[in-house]
Amino acid sequence: MKFSMDWTLVVVLQVLFQPSLSVLFTVQAEQTIYKSEYGGNVVMGCRFSPEPANPQSDLKVTWHRITSSSSPEVIRFDNGKISASQSHQGRVRLLIEELKNGWAKLEMSRLRINDSGVYQCLVQTSDGDDYKSISLSVVAPYKSVTKHIEEAAEGDEVILTCQSEGYPQSSVVWKDGHQRTRNPSNTSVSETPDRLLKIISQIQVSSSERNNYTCNFTKDGSSATFYIPDEIPQSKNDAAIVIVSMLVIMGAVTVGVLAYRRRKGKKGSRAHSARSTRNLLVHAEDKSAATCIQIDKENEDVIINVGHMEETLGSQLKAFYSEYSTETRRRCGAFSVEELLQRLQNNDGQPVNPLALLPEPGETVFLEGLPGSGKTTVAHILVSSWAEEPPHSLELSILSLLLCVDCSAVKEDLYQEIKTQLSLPEKTSAEELRTVLTRSSKALLLLDGYREGNHVFDESLRMFLSEKRGCRVLIMACPGHCPTLMQTAGGMLKFNLQGKSL
Numbered sequence: 001m002k003f004s005m006d007w008t009l010v011v012v013l014q015v016l017f018q019p020s021l022s023v024l025f026t027v028q029a030e031q032t033i034y035k036s037e038y039g040g041n042v043v044m045g046c047r048f049s050p051e052p053a054n055p056q057s058d059l060k061v062t063w064h065r066i067t068s069s070s071s072p073e074v075i076r077f078d079n080g081k082i083s084a085s086q087s088h089q090g091r092v093r094l095l096i097e098e099l100k101n102g103w104a105k106l107e108m109s110r111l112r113i114n115d116s117g118v119y120q121c122l123v124q125t126s127d128g129d130d131y132k133s134i135s136l137s138v139v140a141p142y143k144s145v146t147k148h149i150e151e152a153a154e155g156d157e158v159i160l161t162c163q164s165e166g167y168p169q170s171s172v173v174w175k176d177g178h179q180r181t182r183n184p185s186n187t188s189v190s191e192t193p194d195r196l197l198k199i200i201s202q203i204q205v206s207s208s209e210r211n212n213y214t215c216n217f218t219k220d221g222s223s224a225t226f227y228i229p230d231e232i233p234q235s236k237n238d239a240a241i242v243i244v245s246m247l248v249i250m251g252a253v254t255v256g257v258l259a260y261r262r263r264k265g266k267k268g269s270r271a272h273s274a275r276s277t278r279n280l281l282v283h284a285e286d287k288s289a290a291t292c293i294q295i296d297k298e299n300e301d302v303i304i305n306v307g308h309m310e311e312t313l314g315s316q317l318k319a320f321y322s323e324y325s326t327e328t329r330r331r332c333g334a335f336s337v338e339e340l341l342q343r344l345q346n347n348d349g350q351p352v353n354p355l356a357l358l359p360e361p362g363e364t365v366f367l368e369g370l371p372g373s374g375k376t377t378v379a380h381i382l383v384s385s386w387a388e389e390p391p392h393s394l395e396l397s398i399l400s401l402l403l404c405v406d407c408s409a410v411k412e413d414l415y416q417e418i419k420t421q422l423s424l425p426e427k428t429s430a431e432e433l434r435t436v437l438t439r440s441s442k443a444l445l446l447l448d449g450y451r452e453g454n455h456v457f458d459e460s461l462r463m464f465l466s467e468k469r470g471c472r473v474l475i476m477a478c479p480g481h482c483p484t485l486m487q488t489a490g491g492m493l494k495f496n497l498q499g500k501s502l
């Protein structure tokens with residue numbers, strides 16, 4: 001009995017220690033599952049040991065794609081030479097520099113949905129061969145949701161549509177402003193050429209009942225909200241009515257002006273001959289010609305006004321800023337401008353010249369920084385550099401207008417906030433502001449602490465950005481606070497402000 005137990009023990013020990021006695025070549029996967037985003041890249045790694053003494057001649061690494069029917073090669077390193085498959089068209093790379101550290105790493109970039117699947121790393125050396133399988137899953141988050149409203153064929157209803165693309169499939173849930181789920185909604189799914197899923201979901205709701213409707217792509221939580229009835233576009237009929245009424249009013253005004261001028265002309269003396277050209281034309285009594293003059297004159301007024309308003313507004317703003325900046329300077333007195341501006345970086349983490357923050361005419365620039373990184377102070381530096389006499393910290397004389405809006409507690413639309421915050425005279429109209437701002441290439445709109453969420457302000461800002469031609473825009477925000485704007489305003493510059501507190 002004792003003999004047999006001892007014998008068993010010997011066998012167990014032998015089995016346990018057997019591997020360590022000889023050099024056993026092994027390959028281990030760094031991770032067995034990788035999850036990566038569409039369009040992004042991934043590095044999948046296999047660790048092999050022991051490392052061969054001479055990787056150039058004594059190492060062969062092959063990555064295969066494993067499907068149910070075949071296992072095509074993706075890339076191979078053999079005898080110091082790399083060969084990659086045609087099918088991956090320059091999107092794959094073997095990290096050669098890692099081989100000497102015992103890593104067979106495959107990098108795939110510009111990932112596609114159909115790159116998902118099982119991959120296998122096979123490592124062969126004179127000590128032996130081994131392989132491991134790794135699965136890759138490529139996903140595409142449903143990021144931006146586009147929305148659309150149209151009138152239903154009959155009744156006082158509207159059809160709300162949300163659309164987004166991603167992978168894999170997401171369900172779409174509609175809720176109203178009272179958090180009640182709205183059914184029925186119909187949702188269609190189709191595949192794009194890139195193998196993404198395009199999901200379109202619609203509901204039909206009353207156009208007269210005041211309510212909010214939110215569609216939610218639940219996989220990633222992306223959503224869009226419709227504010228009914230505010231967001232219902234004016235139908236063509238309504239627009240036609242508005243145009244007709246405007247024409248009627250203009251006609252009436254013209255007739256009134258004519259009548260007045262004629263009476264005045266009869267009564268008046270030749271002292272009015274300075275206006276004779278216009279009076280002559282008016283006396284021609286052709287209504288349409290008179291309307292034309294009226295319109296031309298309005299356009300002319302607008303053109304003249306831009307320059308004039310730029311100037312008036314400019315001096316009002318400078319006066320306003322120099323009053324308030326005395327106080328600001330006291331608050332910001334402790335920081336060093338140079339030190340702060342040194343923390344400015346571009347998207348690649350390289351330091352940038354502070355003047356790079358100044359957008360070109362028509363351009364939108366983004367400055368991101370964590371709370372307390374000094375964004376507001378940068379705003380103050382810009383404002384005081386512009387408003388005060390030299391010596392200033394930054395040369396901003398190219399700007400004739402700088403409008404700095406504190407977005408931390410906006411309540412109204414962009415123009416009303418500008419008027420209130422910058423104490424502009426009551427008589428300044430939103431229309432005037434809009435005209436000057438959209439046209440002037442010497443104007444800078446600076447939004448400090450912007451965060452999406454106030455519907456009225458967001459909409460007016462979106463409108464402004466879409467119609468502006470000359471105006472320069474600098475938006476300062478915390479990372480992630482304005483995803484929609486960053487996505488829609490495409491092609492803008494982005495800078496970062498490093499560091500947490502001053």
Ligand SMILES: *[C@@H]1O[C@H](CO)[C@@H](O)[C@H](O)[C@H]1NC(C)=O
Nearest residue numbers: 176177178210211212227455
């Ligand atoms: C719609 O949303 C606005 C702003 O979030 C809110 O004030 C309002 O009460 C909502 N309306 C309904 C009917 O829920």
Ligand SMILES: *[C@@H]1O[C@H](CO)[C@@H](O)[C@H](O)[C@H]1NC(C)=O
Nearest residue numbers: 185186187188189200201202
């Ligand atoms: C919703 O349903 C209607 C009628 O059943 C259909 O005409 C429409 O195409 C559907 N919309 C979507 C997005 O599938």
Ligand SMILES: *[C@@H]1O[C@H](CO)[C@@H](O)[C@H](O)[C@H]1NC(C)=O
Nearest residue numbers: 087112113114115193194195
């Ligand atoms: C994968 O998808 C791309 C488009 O994104 C397509 O060009 C390619 O042919 C597809 N490859 C396979 C193996 O289906």
Ligand SMILES: *[C@@H]1O[C@H](CO)[C@@H](O)[C@H](O)[C@H]1NC(C)=O
Nearest residue numbers: 214216217218220221222223
């Ligand atoms: C959308 O749905 C997700 C998942 O159910 C939830 O976490 C998220 O809060 C929803 N978003 C909105 C805006 O309702």
